[in-house]
Amino acid sequence: MDQVSVVCRRRHLSPRTEQAYRFWIRRYIHFHNRQHPRAVGPVGIVGFVNHLASVGRVAASTQSQALNALLFLYRDVLEVEVGHLGELRRVQRRDRLPVVLSADEVSAALGQMEGTTAPMAHLLYGSGLRVTECMTLRIKDVDLKAGLIHVRAGKGGKDRSTILPGRLQRSLQRQLLRVASLHRQDVARGAGFAPLPNALERKYPGASQSLAWQFLFPSRVVRCCPQTGRRLRWHASESGVQTAFKAALQQAGVAKHASVHTLRHSFATHLLAAGTDIRTIQLLLGHRNLKTTMIYTHVEQEVRKTVSPLDGLDMR
Structure with missing residues (x-):
């Protein structure tokens, strides 16, 4: 192995x-x-x-x-x-439309979120991030001034940039200050290191302890690296926001079979309904193939307010 x-x-x-x-x-x-x-x-x-x-x-x-x-x-x-x-032929997947929440359902569910998981869920919907991409964001990847989120080594190892919602500016600023405060405490205890990808630790020896490379949503615990002996603070677990969002859906009375990834589907569908062109949505989502993004055109058509023929009957 x-x-x-x-x-x-x-x-x-x-x-x-x-x-x-x-x-x-x-x-x-x-x-x-x-x-x-x-x-x-x-x-x-x-x-x-x-x-x-x-x-x-x-x-x-x-x-x-x-x-x-x-x-x-x-x-x-x-x-x-x-x-x-x-x-050998790969099994053909069934063409299934992704579950999408309405704007009211998203608002109701997000309104039930609190604590650190709240800005996580807001980012997933507001920026169209995958949950892993959200958890692995570093301080340096958040550009408040430009209103951008930079995703590094997303699915397929690709980098991309996506939008940072204006209404998240203040909450993310507070989160950045919390991380900076936590980092100072870690450094004072002889820790303050974050794991670096590939061989960057050898190339930039001091980067691991810099604030820029700390995770935006750090773990609550510090773990010792068996190779270096350094006390590393990884990112928070994905299960935290997944569990919190499931509970929020129940509290909001949303009966759809949705998960935290549904927020990404809803991001794409709501952008399309608002008139954003499909190519821009493809870039924001980081899809390699436009066909993957095109599925949201079918979802968007379903959520349009089409008048049923029953409503046209004169049944007086």
């Missing part, structure tokens, strides 16, 4: 992709009675994927992820030729 991690990092795959690949490779080894994948051979992929589909009844995206992990194992890690198995 260490070899899998080495190749993932050499290929600059995201930590989440590495974690997912390790999980599926481990499942694959257990499925074949702990035999080494080289002994099983690439032919073992078919039986495992069929088991996931027929017995595990996993979603199409999950099945595709498992297949990608195993092809990566044989092709890139073990350097074994997979032959025709490399042409």
Whole structure:
């Protein structure tokens, strides 16, 4: 498994992709009675994927992820030729429209949020961020003067900029002051370090303890890094805002099957309904393909106030 991690990092795959690949490779080894994948051979992929589909009844995206992990194992890690198995078809996802909250539902739900999770949820809706992107924002990524949020190494390892809502200026300013105060306390205790991506710690030795590299939403606890011995403060857990938003939906009486990611869907749909062009929305969301963004045109058409034929009947 260490070899899998080495190749993932050499290929600059995201930590989440590495974690997912390790999980599926481990499942694959257990499925074949702990035999080494080289002994099983690439032919073992078919039986495992069929088991996931027929017995595990996993979603199409999950099945595709498992297949990608195993092809990566044989092709890139073990350097074994997979032959025709490399042409295995990924499962076709069903075309499903994303759940979208109305403006009133968003307002009602956000009105129930309080504490640190409130500005998190406001950013997710106001800037169209993914929850991971929100949690990993650094102080240097927030440009209050320009009204911009800079997303670094988002999905697919891409950078982008998105809008920072004007009504969040004050709350984010207060959050920045809280982080600065916490950072000063950490430094006084001999800590105050934040984890840096890739090899930046060697390139900029002092950056880890600078305020600019601290997370906008830091964790409540400080953890010791086993490699360096430094006491690091990571970012807050994603589960905090996810749990808080679920509770807010209940308190607001919103019965839709929504999650915190629904705020990103609502951001795109409401922008489109307000007349923002689809290309701008694509850039703000960081979609590689315009087709991904185009799904919101269908959602927006659904939420328009179309007059039902029943309302046109004279039933007096």
